[in-house]
Amino acid sequence: MCQTEKLDECEVIHVVIVCVGHNATRSAATVIKSMLFYRRQPLHFHFVSDSAAKVVIENLFQSWKVPKVQYTIYQSSRLIPSVSWVPTNHYSGVNGLMKLGLLEILPSWLQQVICVDTDITFADDIARLWLRFKEFGPREAIGLVENQSDWYLGTLFKTFKPWPALGRGFNTGIMLMNLARLRLENWDQMWRQTAERELLVRLSTNLADQDVINGVIHQSPHLVHRLPCFWNVQLSDNTLSEECYTSVSDIKVIHWNSPKKLKVKNKHVEHFRNLYLSFLEYDGNLLRRDLFHCNFTEEQETAQSSLETVISEDDPCFEFKRSRAIKYRTHLYYVESDYEPIRDKYDVTLVAQLSMDRLQMVDALCANWEGPVSLALYLSDAEAQQFLSYVQDSHLLRSRRNIAYHLVYKEGTLYPVNFLRNIAMEQARTRYLFLTDIDFLPMIGLYSTLKKAVQTLKTETSIKALVVPAFETQRYRLNFPKSKAELLSMLDLGTLFTFRYHDWPQGHAPTNYARWRTATTPYKIQWEADFEPYVVVRKDQVPKFDASFQGFGWNKVAHSMELAAKNFDFVVLPNAFIIHLPHAPSLDIAKYRRSKQYRKCLKLLKANFVEELKVKYNFDFKYKIS
Numbered sequence: 001m002c003q004t005e006k007l008d009e010c011e012v013i014h015v016v017i018v019c020v021g022h023n024a025t026r027s028a029a030t031v032i033k034s035m036l037f038y039r040r041q042p043l044h045f046h047f048v049s050d051s052a053a054k055v056v057i058e059n060l061f062q063s064w065k066v067p068k069v070q071y072t073i074y075q076s077s078r079l080i081p082s083v084s085w086v087p088t089n090h091y092s093g094v095n096g097l098m099k100l101g102l103l104e105i106l107p108s109w110l111q112q113v114i115c116v117d118t119d120i121t122f123a124d125d126i127a128r129l130w131l132r133f134k135e136f137g138p139r140e141a142i143g144l145v146e147n148q149s150d151w152y153l154g155t156l157f158k159t160f161k162p163w164p165a166l167g168r169g170f171n172t173g174i175m176l177m178n179l180a181r182l183r184l185e186n187w188d189q190m191w192r193q194t195a196e197r198e199l200l201v202r203l204s205t206n207l208a209d210q211d212v213i214n215g216v217i218h219q220s221p222h223l224v225h226r227l228p229c230f231w232n233v234q235l236s237d238n239t240l241s242e243e244c245y246t247s248v249s250d251i252k253v254i255h256w257n258s259p260k261k262l263k264v265k266n267k268h269v270e271h272f273r274n275l276y277l278s279f280l281e282y283d284g285n286l287l288r289r290d291l292f293h294c295n296f297t298e299e300q301e302t303a304q305s306s307l308e309t310v311i312s313e314d315d316p317c318f319e320f321k322r323s324r325a326i327k328y329r330t331h332l333y334y335v336e337s338d339y340e341p342i343r344d345k346y347d348v349t350l351v352a353q354l355s356m357d358r359l360q361m362v363d364a365l366c367a368n369w370e371g372p373v374s375l376a377l378y379l380s381d382a383e384a385q386q387f388l389s390y391v392q393d394s395h396l397l398r399s400r401r402n403i404a405y406h407l408v409y410k411e412g413t414l415y416p417v418n419f420l421r422n423i424a425m426e427q428a429r430t431r432y433l434f435l436t437d438i439d440f441l442p443m444i445g446l447y448s449t450l451k452k453a454v455q456t457l458k459t460e461t462s463i464k465a466l467v468v469p470a471f472e473t474q475r476y477r478l479n480f481p482k483s484k485a486e487l488l489s490m491l492d493l494g495t496l497f498t499f500r501y502h503d504w505p506q507g508h509a510p511t512n513y514a515r516w517r518t519a520t521t522p523y524k525i526q527w528e529a530d531f532e533p534y535v536v537v538r539k540d541q542v543p544k545f546d547a548s549f550q551g552f553g554w555n556k557v558a559h560s561m562e563l564a565a566k567n568f569d570f571v572v573l574p575n576a577f578i579i580h581l582p583h584a585p586s587l588d589i590a591k592y593r594r595s596k597q598y599r600k601c602l603k604l605l606k607a608n609f610v611e612e613l614k615v616k617y618n619f620d621f622k623y624k625i626s
């Protein structure tokens with residue numbers, strides 16, 4: 001091995017990942033976690049991505065803030081013309097060919113990169129792999145591990161004729177590319193000629209880029225540098241991978257390249273699966289540790305630490321302020337979705353936030369709301385996996401493409417309710433938003449009712465918040481009313497109440513339920529202090545929620561106060577309603593009720609907020625902080 005060779009301890013390692021589509025960002029995040037776990041060097045990731053993955057990656061890295069990690073994103077669409085002419089029947093489609101064109105988009109100053117598939121798990125420091133570049137012979141340009149199956153021997157099926165390869169061929173799941181040398185060898189021309197020649201006698205590639213690269217190596221064997229096989233232990237079936245290591249501790253990279261993924265047969269699969277699952281569930285926030293031996297600094301870190309020092313522990317709002325300073329790691333579009341409002345300028349997105357304990361509401365809510373949904377979820381890394389299988393197991397949710405799930409990873413002690421609302425709101429793609437809470441079920445048909453309402457109410461001429469009246473039930477099994485008439489009779493019977501009728505009537509009193517009973521047209525109401533309605537607003541008009549309010553208390557009241565300060569007209573919709581379903585009280589409410597400190601801080605935050613509003617909007621209103 002290469003123990004004698006050493007890296008400069010701050011040498012940057014460059015990694016290329018082709019990451020296209022929402023699904024790929026999930027697997028990429030797990031490979032990256034495994035790399036970060038073992039690394040001791042600065043890393044620079046180069047992503048080849050489409051616009052969907054780009055948004056996710058940018059957001060993830062900006063919020064993850066791992067020290068000494070940089071990233072660059074290259075548009076995969078730029079590569080499509082170069083590679084799409086190669087027919088492929090691999091499941092990855094044209095994306096599987098992108099690696100062929102890397103030289104066209106990577107910057108010319110870049111000398112060498114490690115190119116990594118997203119179905120890889122690292123079990124050792126990538127620096128050891130980077131060191132292999134020093135072992136390359138003078139003309140070697142691509143470092144690869146041999147394919148550990150008999151595929152390229154052509155003996156697997158009777159009439160099967162694979163692409164030409166040296167012996168068993170090579171696997172491109174881990175590929176060391178000496179870019180400088182590949183440029184000298186005129187790589188781009190080389191692979192094109194090989195592909196053109198081979199496609200004269202066969203219809204397509206079976207294994208995408210891997211077939212073409214093997215074809216090139218067959219033609220020009222001097223290019224290849226053979227890597228020890230433990231750098232890419234391939235867990236496909238028919239595999240020889242078990243011959244490649246004597247002890248599992250030798251293994252440095254595991255490649256889940258079987259279509260069966262985690263269910264593959266291998267003597268040590270339990271061991272591999274555990275390794276994979278531990279990275280899947282590992283708290284990514286813990287990977288923010290710095291490399292103190294590399295002393296170049298980045299501005300981002302100083303901002304965070306200076307905030308820490310300013311807040312005194314005696315401050316009644318210490319906990320709030322510390323949480324407020326957290327930059328929550330965020331993985332947008334965790335599950336694939338592709339909603340584009342099709343030129344419908346009156347479309348409405350339902351916006352809400354939740355944590356694991358409300359997950360079962362998502363099904364019921366989406367059953368009653370067929371329109372687009374933008375949800376922010378506050379989860380740990382381990383809960384994210386449970387959430388994923390929940391969605392994949394639900395027939396309803398699996399079939400919906402218009403629900404966007406944005407994951408915000410847990411950190412600190414308070415529930416960042418308004419931060420979550422803002423994330424869900426920002427990511428909504430429609431012009432109008434319905435700002436609601438996860439434990440309310442919309443009436444059947446609310447989506448089309450709201451779309452019609454926003455058309456007739458001329459939000460073009462004055463800014464409006466359309467109020468959807470809220471009700472509640474104490475019953476776990478509710479015969480959900482199918483119409484306003486049914487709802488009214490249930491109110492009379494006492495199976496339903498107006499929302500928080502017993503403990504906080506002022507929260508919804510301005511809705512004027514008495515008038516609503518008989519109303520057939522929308523009516524304007526006056527905002528009052530403590531009003532916290534559920535509203536439909538225009539995305540470009542609505543202010544953000546104030547993220548200082550965390551946990552329980554005043555998080556929505558503050559927002560409706562700001563709407564009032566901004567001169568929104570509150571207009572109640574006569575034929576719309578939502579019903580709150582019962583649930584156990586949240587931990588945050590319990591905290592509020594128990595802690596004097598918490599209430600004291602909340603009072604300070606309110607006073608502050610009201611002062612700021614007065615200044616910002618020149619809004620003069622009488623409000624006594626209770």
Ligand SMILES: *[C@@H]1O[C@H](CO)[C@@H](O)[C@H](O)[C@H]1NC(C)=O
Pocket residue numbers: 021023336392
């Ligand atoms: C993304 O994953 C889901 C299941 O998890 C699957 O149904 C869908 O086809 C995948 N999308 C792509 C483009 O592979």
Ligand SMILES: *[C@@H]1O[C@H](CO)[C@@H](O)[C@H](O)[C@H]1NC(C)=O
Pocket residue numbers: 147148149150151152170171172207210234236237238257
């Ligand atoms: C080698 O051949 C197998 C077919 O058994 C194929 O699935 C795989 O993608 C090829 N490459 C590797 C790494 O095994």
Ligand SMILES: *[C@@H]1O[C@H](CO)[C@@H](O)[C@H](O)[C@H]1NC(C)=O
Pocket residue numbers: 295296
């Ligand atoms: C840190 O960097 C500065 C200059 O950038 C250098 O003078 C100093 O020796 C470095 N310290 C260590 C411990 O490497």
